[in-house]
Amino acid sequence: MFPGNDQLVACPHCARPARHSTLLSGNTIGVRIWTDGKQLAPMSPETPPIAICLGCEKPFWLSPAKKLGQLDLDSGEDGIIDINPDWMDAEHVEEPTCDEYHRAIHSGFAKTVDEERTIRILAWWRENDPHRDDSPSVSLQTATGNRRKNLEALLHLLGETNLGEQMMRAEILRHLGEFDQSRTLLSKMENSPFAPVIRQLRILCDARDVSVRELFLVAD
Template identity: 25%
Template sequence: MLTGSTIVYQCPKCGQLVLGQSILSVNDIKAKYYSDGRMEGPYFCEQNSITECPACSKVFWLDPKNQVDEFHEDYDRGDPQIANHYHSLGDWAPRLDIQGWRRAISEKVFGNLKEELFLQKSLLWELNKYFLKHCEWESSEQLKLWEDTIQDLLLIIQPQRPQEYLLKAELQRNLGQFEQALESLDKITDQDYLAKAYQLHQRILAQDRWVFRFQVPSWLWFLDSE
């Protein structure tokens, strides 16, 4: 993973400054891949793109509209006085947790379908991470939130590419819609996705609804950043 400049953002509500780390490149060495489309690895980190203001709790995007400056932490490339100045005014922008993603969705901070899909998928990932860690749901309310999030995703997903059909099949499997999930898998013919499709197919036949880790060599997966 290669990082770039530190970006300074300003809360559009109260003016509080927060910092974000730009990421120039990542790689999938020793990465793990999950059936919900999430990837994690020692050399991979998704750039934080939305946060909750630590001063007023406003949820806002870390985008050019809210950017006020940027600087380099590396003293060979940047000015240490500028770096020290901004670090004295603001902390690193926190990543949203489950409640934060719920707030972003309920407050409709998205401006288009792509942003809404990103928020819903991010909420699903956080819920699935909890399940993978604890092998159970915290409560019946959390399980219902998981199912509601999946239903909302199915309403907005418009699959065209193989990875999108794979996600649709996963969501249908999660809801116990096993026949529909098999139909979605039938749309996948790309060789790069057949290993994952096969493992998902086996879970469907077993009527297993839960997220799992793909057992696929990294050379069979390419990182899709879109």
């Protein structure tokens, strides 16, 4: 893994500088994948596309945020590339919490269907994060409240033709406790390239398990 320069961006709400890591190159060694579609590759860490400003505490998209400059961590002060020295202490951006994601969704943060789909998936993943290493004997309760509303809305933002989106729809139905509907959807994908994953999702439906689980990626 080769980390890139740290990027400094300005919060679009209050102009406070914030800093985030970049990656020059990475690989998928040690990658872990869960049933909700989230992947974590230790040798290819990703910065979430939405950050919370540590000044005004409002969320913003990192990609279109105004770029202020870069910092080459390996070169110390020599690595300061065209940035105001006052920004050297800029804090690293933080991913929104579950509540911050939900507040952003309700405040109309997403301006397009693609943005809404993205933030609703990120909110779902964030809620699942504390449970990614749960023991198989620990099972969550069926989604309620904001979590349920988010999943029901996300269900309608996913298409019926794209295989990845169909798998995500089946997984959302499982998290909602709609096991029969999930199984019906999964049965349509049994002969797809993702058959080994489909089988694992079916087993979870049969067990009436609504928890996120790690996928075991073995050759079919």
